[in-house]
Amino acid sequence: MALIDRARSLLVFAVKNPLAFLYILLQEILAFVFSPAPPPPTGHLHRPRIAVIGGGLTGVSSAAHCVGHGFDVEIFEARPKAKGLGGIWSRVNSTSALQIHSIMFRFHPSVKWESAYPSQEQIKKQIVSVWEKYGLDKKTTFDTPVHSVKKDSFGKWIINNNTAEYGTFDGIIAAVGSCGDPKMVSLPNHANFKGPTFHSSDLDGKQVKGKKVLVIGGGASAIEALEYAVKCEAAEIDVLSRSDKWIIPRNVFVDAILSMNIFGGETSFSWIPEWLLRKFFYRDLDDISPSGKGLYTDTPMVNSELFDQIRAGKARWLRGDIVSVEENGILFNHRAKGVPKGGPGHESQVQGDVIIMATGFKRPSLSFLPDTVFEDRYGPPNWYLQVFPPQDPSICATNSTYLNAIGTVGNYHIGIYTRLLLMFLVDPLTRPQEPLMKLWIEFTRFVKQFAPTGAFDFFTYAELIYWYCFVSIVNPFRWKWVPFIFFGMFRGLPATVVEQEDRLRDSNGKAK
Ligand SMILES: Cc1cc2nc3c(=O)[nH]c(=O)nc-3n(C[C@H](O)[C@H](O)[C@H](O)COP(=O)(O)OP(=O)(O)OC[C@H]3O[C@@H](n4cnc5c(N)ncnc54)[C@H](O)[C@@H]3O)c2cc1C
Numbered sequence: 403m404a405l406i407d408r409a410r411s412l413l414v415f416a417v418k419n420p421l422a423f424l425y426i427l428l429q430e431i432l433a434f435v436f437s438p439a440p441p442p443p444t445g446h447l448h449r450p451r452i453a454v455i456g457g458g459l460t461g462v463s464s465a466a467h468c469v470g471h472g473f474d475v476e477i478f479e480a481r482p483k484a485k486g487l488g489g490i491w492s493r494v495n496s497t498s499a500l501q502i503h504s505i506m507f508r509f510h511p512s513v514k515w516e517s518a519y520p521s522q523e524q525i526k527k528q529i530v531s532v533w534e535k536y537g538l539d540k541k542t543t544f545d546t547p548v549h550s551v552k553k554d555s556f557g558k559w560i561i562n563n564n565t566a567e568y569g570t571f572d573g574i575i576a577a578v579g580s581c582g583d584p585k586m587v588s589l590p591n592h593a594n595f596k597g598p599t600f601h602s603s604d605l606d607g608k609q610v611k612g613k614k615v616l617v618i619g620g621g622a623s624a625i626e627a628l629e630y631a632v633k634c635e636a637a638e639i640d641v642l643s644r645s646d647k648w649i650i651p652r653n654v655f656v657d658a659i660l661s662m663n664i665f666g667g668e669t670s671f672s673w674i675p676e677w678l679l680r681k682f683f684y685r686d687l688d689d690i691s692p693s694g695k696g697l698y699t700d701t702p703m704v705n706s707e708l709f710d711q712i713r714a715g716k717a718r719w720l721r722g723d724i725v726s727v728e729e730n731g732i733l734f735n736h737r738a739k740g741v742p743k744g745g746p747g748h749e750s751q752v753q754g755d756v757i758i759m760a761t762g763f764k765r766p767s768l769s770f771l772p773d774t775v776f777e778d779r780y781g782p783p784n785w786y787l788q789v790f791p792p793q794d795p796s797i798c799a800t801n802s803t804y805l806n807a808i809g810t811v812g813n814y815h816i817g818i819y820t821r822l823l824l825m826f827l828v829d830p831l832t833r834p835q836e837p838l839m840k841l842w843i844e845f846t847r848f849v850k851q852f853a854p855t856g857a858f859d860f861f862t863y864a865e866l867i868y869w870y871c872f873v874s875i876v877n878p879f880r881w882k883w884v885p886f887i888f889f890g891m892f893r894g895l896p897a898t899v900v901e902q903e904d905r906l907r908d909s910n911g912k913a914k
């Protein structure tokens with residue numbers, strides 16, 4: 403009876419919401435085909451052991467992939483469970499939500515989104531659900547900042563010089579993210595301000611109704627703060643932005659097309675999407691579109707409602723520099739389009755009762771890794787595939803070397819990077835040699851020599867996929883792993899072939 407009721411309610415849902423139903427169905431299929439099976443609770447994970455540093459979505463997803471393929475893991479998270487599990491999504495406002503469509507944020511194949519743009523709570527729930535499903539609750543050490551990762555004389559990794567408690571590891575996944583503690587910059591004469599100042603990630607419960615709100619910064623958090631103030635019915639909202647960033651529509655097709663620039667940087671055709679954005683998206687607000695800064699140089703913000711709110715007179719977006727904070731507002735030097743930071747303009751006071759600092763987050767440090775991986779020309783992000791230090795590819799720093807991109811932090815690449823690491827660990831013939839990794843880095847630099855940014859300072863998702871295809875094809879010993887690398891499939895097959903290769907090499911007198 404319960405089954406019939408469930409089927410009936412599903413049918414009603416499908417008829418009422420055909421698109422949502424198809425989206426949920428698609429995710430069920432993806433989860434069924436691509437999710438590695440969680441290990442049985444008593445299962446012995448006999449393959450190499452991986453230390454995962456960071457309990458955000460990258461760390462949890464990477465660890466779930468590892469145990470799903472029979473590799474043991476331990477997650478080390480600096481913060482306590484409440485603030486650490488889920489990473490940055492445990493520490494931002496409950497009103498925060500995904501900017502990009504959730505189909506581009508399937509950070510693990512078993513993730514099932516119920517909406518196109520899930521909220522902070524829904525995102526955290528999915529991270530925790532992957533963590534529990536793969537039995538990672540028994541494999542996570544909270545409240546443990548990793549400050550040292552070293553190799554012992556057997557080539558095994560030791561965390562925080564503590565083998566007694568943690569044992570040793572064959573590989574390291576550094577998943578520390580790029581958004582650490584809130585960045586509170588000091589503004590000139592800030593002490594003069596008589597109202598409160600909050601960081602943009604700490605707005606829950608803050609009363610701004612009927613107040614004049616000043617938002618400092620011009621990034622994604624500034625837009626979130628503006629939306630918060632609109633929702634709370636602030637009297638006036640001014641965003642004080644010192645540099646222009648591109649804003650692209652919150653439209654899955656547009657965003658996917660923009661991320662398909664396989665060159666991963668500005669090309670002679672970049673004026674086309676830029677012109678289209680100005681003409682059909684910015685329209686009368688073209689003044690706030692960046693001038694002299696290409697679309698493929700910096701992470702764009704994804705938002706479609708901002709312009710409507712500006713047009714409706716609910717908020718103003720002001721370009722310029724803060725001269726000084728005053729008792730009732732900020733003395734601001736308004737700059738015209740194209741005038742660089744600190745350039746000439748005209749000063750006026752922008753009144754405010756509350757300041758919201760949307761000035762970003764401090765970058766978590768990777769300095770716990772050995773000094774050797776920070777070589778001058780080959781330090782992060784200038785690593786093999788951006789995440790493997792050429793000095794030691796048993797380290798994989800997924801999403802931790804990221805600077806700017808058109809793509810997403812939480813998608814299939816987390817699984818691909820993890821499986822590349824697992825392949826390097828179990829199959830020595832696939833493991834890249836240092837000179838060849840450096841050659842690949844130089845080759846990528848050569849290909850992107852005309853890009854206005856450094857070769858690894860900006861990339862697109864299409865470029866990332868091209869990198870994976872290139873490095874999979876270039877070494878014939880990796881060919882048998884291709885279904886595994888890209889889809890996590892045929893897990894038993896490559897291992898069997900590796901054993902046979904080993905036997906053959908042994909019989910030829912060439913030990914591993
Ligand atoms: C409000 C907000 C909205 C966002 N929306 C999007 C979006 O729409 N699309 C998108 O692609 N990205 C978005 N991002 C970027 C966001 O950083 C990623 O989506 C994603 O959450 C990053 O996950 P992560 O696991 O890599 O890093 P984090 O979530 O930052 O997790 C890293 C974890 O590592 C821990 N850690 C750090 N150093 C150490 C150490 N030494 N030892 C042990 N543990 C350590 C930290 O405590 C933290 O818990 C958003 C960010 C914010 C702030």
Ligand SMILES: NC(=O)c1ccc[n+]([C@@H]2O[C@H](COP(=O)([O-])OP(=O)(O)OC[C@H]3O[C@@H](n4cnc5c(N)ncnc54)[C@H](OP(=O)(O)O)[C@@H]3O)[C@@H](O)[C@H]2O)c1
Binds near residue numbers: 499618622623645724
């Ligand atoms: N919903 C979402 O998807 C969402 C929401 C929030 C954040 N995020 C992500 O989280 C990351 C951080 O975003 P963010 O917006 O918090 O930070 P951000 O992108 O680093 O932007 C910070 C802003 O503050 C400005 N700023 C910094 N110091 C300043 C100072 N002293 N005076 C005046 N302005 C100053 C910066 O200007 P300059 O550029 O000139 O330095 C910049 O405009 C990004 O990856 C972003 O995509 C996503």
